[in-house]
Amino acid sequence: MPRIADLIESHRELLLRRFLDEAGKLESARGLKPSDILNSLPDYLATLAALSRQGSAADTARVKQRQEEAHLGSRLRLGYNQDEVTTEYVLVGRLIAELWEDLPPEAQPAPEDSQRLFTALDAAMDHAVATFTGYSMEDRQREKRTLRQLEALAPKSLGRDEPVAPHLTPMVRLIMEALEADGAELFLVGTPGTLRLAAAAGRCESLTGSGRVVPLEGDTFLARVAASEEPLVLAGTPESTTALREGLCGGGLPTLMGLRLWPHGELMGVLYVGVARARPFQPQAKRCLETLVESLSGILDRAFLFGQLEDAHARLGTSEERYRLASRAITDAIWDWDLSTGTVLWNEGVETLLGFLAHEVTPHIDWWMSRIHPDDRERVVRGIHRAIDSGMGRWRSEYRFLHRDGHYVHVTDHGVIARDASGRGVRMVGAMQDISVRKQAEEARARLLKRESQRAEQLRGLAAASVTISGTATLDALLRVIAEQARELIGAHQAMTSMAVKGREGPSLQVVSLSDKYAAWRADAPSLDDGGLYAYVARTLRPVRLSQAQLEAHPYWKGAGPPGGGRPPLRGWLAAPLIGRDGVRLGLLQLSDKHEGDFTEEDEALLMQLAQLASVAIENVQLYTALSQSEDRVRLALMAARLGTWDLDPVSGVLRWDERCKELFGLPPDAEVTWDTFLARLHPEDREPTSKGVQRALAGEAGGVFNLEYRTLGLRDGVERWVSAHGQAFLDEEGRAVRFIGTVMDVTERKRLDARLPQARGGTAAARGPGGEAHRHRQP
Incomplete structure (x- = not known):
């Protein structure tokens, strides 16, 4: 198939000549030199040709934007209005499209090539509308x-x-x-x-x-x-x-x-x-x-x-002179309808507006009615007869009217109804005006507003999806939430989240979300891809967006065969990789069968954002699971060693003990503990040295290490116990303690044994040596 670029380059002079002829008819173009009317069009055609050959390359897109801004600035200085600027872009698209409209299908450009052209021109018109209006909704x-x-x-x-x-x-x-x-x-x-x-x-x-x-x-x-x-x-x-x-x-x-x-x-x-x-x-x-x-x-x-028309009607009755004066008062198509006979007379504006010569217009109301667009006809005819029959003095409507060359013209039509003494309508005089350019601008604005509204709604959905995804705690549930949120957010019937396992090429975990359209396949948990495209995205770590035709022609798609066989048919494909913080692939997020049309560039950008959120959530769940398992192992080890643990936040003063630590202080498992609780349960002789030892550790002395033995007095049982405490204070960059954690172990039996050993050796004096009373508060 030929490219649009080839057609533009081979017909460049024809395009410029035809543009000059038609654009020169615009109101603001009157009196301008040909160079001012053409402006930057020769360079702009070259840029459109480059887009056809290269796609949306960044350099070409920037050149296109600069040319459009320069053209818009020039048109503003020349007094062009918004409708005239957008009309020029519509004209460029129509003239280029006419180059291949009559060619056989095999000689026409590929659909994606023409879509790229019209998307570029549509973006230029949207920019022009935004520049002229600056209006919010x-x-x-x-x-x-x-x-x-x-x-x-x-x-x-x-x-x-x-x-x-x-x-x-x-x-x-x-x-x-x-x-x-x-x-x-x-x-x-x-x-x-x-x-x-x-x-x-x-x-x-x-x-x-x-x-x-x-x-x-x-x-x-x-x-x-x-x-x-x-x-x-x-x-x-x-x-x-x-x-x-x-x-x-x-x-x-x-x-x-x-x-x-x-x-x-x-x-x-x-x-x-x-x-x-x-x-x-x-x-x-x-x-x-x-x-x-x-x-x-x-x-x-x-x-x-209409005041003049009524004055003329009063003075001249139904004479031709009244009609001639009314026709002269306005340049649009003027009509005069005799309601009693159905006869309609038109002025010369019918040729200018609708292309019909005087002898081609049948002087009866049926000629007008038959040329109203079929979708508008009933509404317009019913409205004009209601105005006549209900005693109204005027009528107005907007509709599409068939031009002589076969296309429809958007018109606004106004009519004044003359009535006799009894109030019966006898004559109607009106004017028809072409508003096609205004309609095109309104439609362009409506498309822009619709896209912006959809984009805003998707961004709100993305924020809601982020909250839902972040609040999911298990991997299986998370993969399902990601698939469901992606399908609903983009508006697709099929979605799948896949997780990769190291050393394996294909996915090992996958969750599929299907709309009610594919409810029959839900029980079979089908896959959206048999591995070809999954491996391709996993290897390149880049998103892929394909229409149905592109999907079937893609070299990495192995095909799923006819519908059935355990999975629904694919209709287009959009995929984004799930990538970890270290740049390694985690899996893939896939969509197929969009509700309306093909997946767009905006859909791709939105899915990439969702994939980034999903990747972070997946790694957080994996990290949380690993941390929980590690904490479980530590907890089992502490239980086996009969160790208690404590955790102090020096900033907030919050102190947490596990059940074993509370047991060594004679407290019940559900007891609330504070720093005052700790000091109160210490032996009076050990209270001051123990408190000072904690303060030295929190001050960072000896690297924040805390090793001390002291006695506790049980709250419930009054039992005196010896404990050996070992801890570590963690300090921030400014030397302030931010966390203080450690363990306590019951050493009462060892202390009793130490107390009996000197007696067994026969000397009490030795008991007062380094291993006796002075050994009670040692801090290595």
Whole structure:
């Protein structure tokens, strides 16, 4: 199969020429030189070709990112909007794909090659959307709510001569509240070269003079906003900017932000909001103002248009002159539907928007209905008839309409319903507008938000899985928890955790987790891999991600044969090695049969993180098991030697004795012991020297070694016992004792024997020598 790189390189000039033709039709591209429209496209095509040949190599990916950032910066400087930038990337993908669409299957690129291309272009569009919006999900939802409220407040129609403040003030107030401002004013174009105050809200409402007129000439804030394509901000005290603030309401609003209303490339007015404290507006506020003002512009433009249509209808009745004036008022496809006859007349916009020539359009409503997308048709037709039959004055809908060349165009359609004296609908006039670019951008944003939401949910699942895995104490249970958590976290039907044993090539311990889809195989504990891929991952210590086709073609997969034979069929494969702290393999974590689609790069990264957590947990369980076994052996040895043990934490003062140690002090097994308990059970003559010996050990003398013999007095039985104590104090880097442990042994019988030996030799004086009373407290 040929590579996409070959097609790009052999058709490079054709791609550049066709891109120039189509991208040059964008609004922001008008008047630009061909070099500005093409920009970095020749180099970008070379980079896409390199991706086709080399895959996602780090160097190529960095070059691609730099080119996209430079292109985005250039487009921002030229005034391109988000939809136009994403449209260019869609156009590049479509032009390249058209190079092989009509070729036979064997002459088309491999699916993974085309997937790599479209993934790269999709990532570029996601970056462009993020750069333009900077919006959080909460910001977007709040904006949508405000837009819906604006639509609910929108007037049906506005005559140029009728009072507009009652209709516009609620909308201005809504925009002010959405931007958390303290005042706002809306000016509309009045007589030539002037702006006339149309509505005010907040602090400006009580200070507004009716009909205030402001000239568009000069260097006032309103004049600057009217001449700017971007939102403008004015900060400072009213006293210091008197000239700039000419025509504004004042009202103690030191910081202002304004934007012009600019439907169809013509100034309609200026809206500004102000806050009562000097502070900059957030970037999100500027973006929100642009969105709300754009919506307000459309609402007012439509209202004034339909006001004109209604005026024309009143003056001209059903004459052709009324239709001609309505068509001239808007550049989109205008339609006029006679509800009594079903006749529909279209203006020349139907050719521009939908590609149909005038003689190709049947003048009946059925022509329009039949070309609505089948999935939208019932909803749209039912909605327009409900508007007509329920006495509504207007209708609006969004749907897909069949273009003459066979593709569907996303359109928004608005209609105004004229009624007779009895309220019966007799005529409907409307305008259809192409919103395909906006829909594509919304879909791109929706995909981005969905991926981010899924990623956040997986990260939360990973944190929960970490807690579950870390809290599992036995190896068998741990392997099962790892398999189940991996399957649920990634969303797969099959998962297996395998453990390796030194000296063996394949796994020796394995646990399989299957969803209900494969419940019939659960009792047989099937393996996901017969050893080929397991050995491959174990040898390379690298993750492997394969689609079903890649799995069947992989040289290390020996195949499982047809379904049955003790294990379910594999559908794709994702595996990550379990690696110990020393870099040695512990085992393998495998997944197969994802719920939706193939395993992705994000799935692979998530599984690697889970595998790292699992590896640490496995080693901890192994270490804990070995430590428990070692402690059991030590405990048995101490019991055989009749030794007691003690453990003192010098920092907290906590003292722990085992049962034998408590027995030597005459205490019950369940007795609580403290340092005071220890001192209280010592013989009065031995108490001070013993305490000093402990303090010397804790101070680090003689390396912290403690060897001493002393007498204890039993609490319950009152028996005097001699014990031999041996301990070791452990010190930190600063010389402070952090732990003090040791053993005690009963030497009472030896002491009694030592006391009898001098008598047996016939001399009491010798008993007072080095082996007598002075020998009682010796510390070697």
